[in-house]
Amino acid sequence: MVSPAVRAAIDEEIAKMPEKRGALLAALRLVQEERGHLCAETIQEVAEIFELHPAEVMEVVRFYNHFHERPQGRHQVNVCTSLSCALRGGRGLLRQIQAHLGIRAGQTTEDGRISLGHEECLGACGNAPMLRIDDAYHLDLDWLRTQQLLDGLE
Numbered sequence: 595m596v597s598p599a600v601r602a603a604i605d606e607e608i609a610k611m612p613e614k615r616g617a618l619l620a621a622l623r624l625v626q627e628e629r630g631h632l633c634a635e636t637i638q639e640v641a642e643i644f645e646l647h648p649a650e651v652m653e654v655v656r657f658y659n660h661f662h663e664r665p666q667g668r669h670q671v672n673v674c675t676s677l678s679c680a681l682r683g684g685r686g687l688l689r690q691i692q693a694h695l696g697i698r699a700g701q702t703t704e705d706g707r708i709s710l711g712h713e714e715c716l717g718a719c720g721n722a723p724m725l726r727i728d729d730a731y732h733l734d735l736d737w738l739r740t741q742q743l744l745d746g747l748e
């Protein structure tokens with residue numbers, strides 16, 4: 595169950611919106627902050643709050659990279675693989691990271707340290723290749739710098 599504190603925060607977000615559904619993203623963010631991820635049961639619960647079908651909520655969860663259906667590692671590493679980054683080695687960088695961590699994009703290291711993903715353009719094309727670690731952008735990367743960043747994550 596969503597905690598009373600999170601439920602109250604969701605109700606506050608709903609009150610700001612002309613339509614209840616307008617608060618769905620904020621609600622999902624609040625629930626994920628509390629639980630770490632959005633499992634089917636949680637999605638059902640959110641759907642009930644918003645009087646939506648669970649499939650509608652699931653569509654939103656799957657559309658946005660920052661929502662997760664499974665437990666995640668302590669750090670999110672997301673490599674941009676869109677055109678500018680790809681042309682400057684972004685996809686190769688992702689392959690090197692996969693080999694270094696022993697996981698593929700979409701997976702989490704066994705020690706729960708890192709969840710790896712790739713995403714579409716993050717608007718930093720002028721500094722390609724780049725990746726995002728949690729909320730921080732890291733730009734103009736090469737493998738040495740990337741390895742230092744990864745190995746420095748607790």
Ligand code: FES
Pocket residue numbers: 674675676677678679680714715716717718719720722724
């Ligand atoms: S293509 Fe990677 S930031 Fe735009």
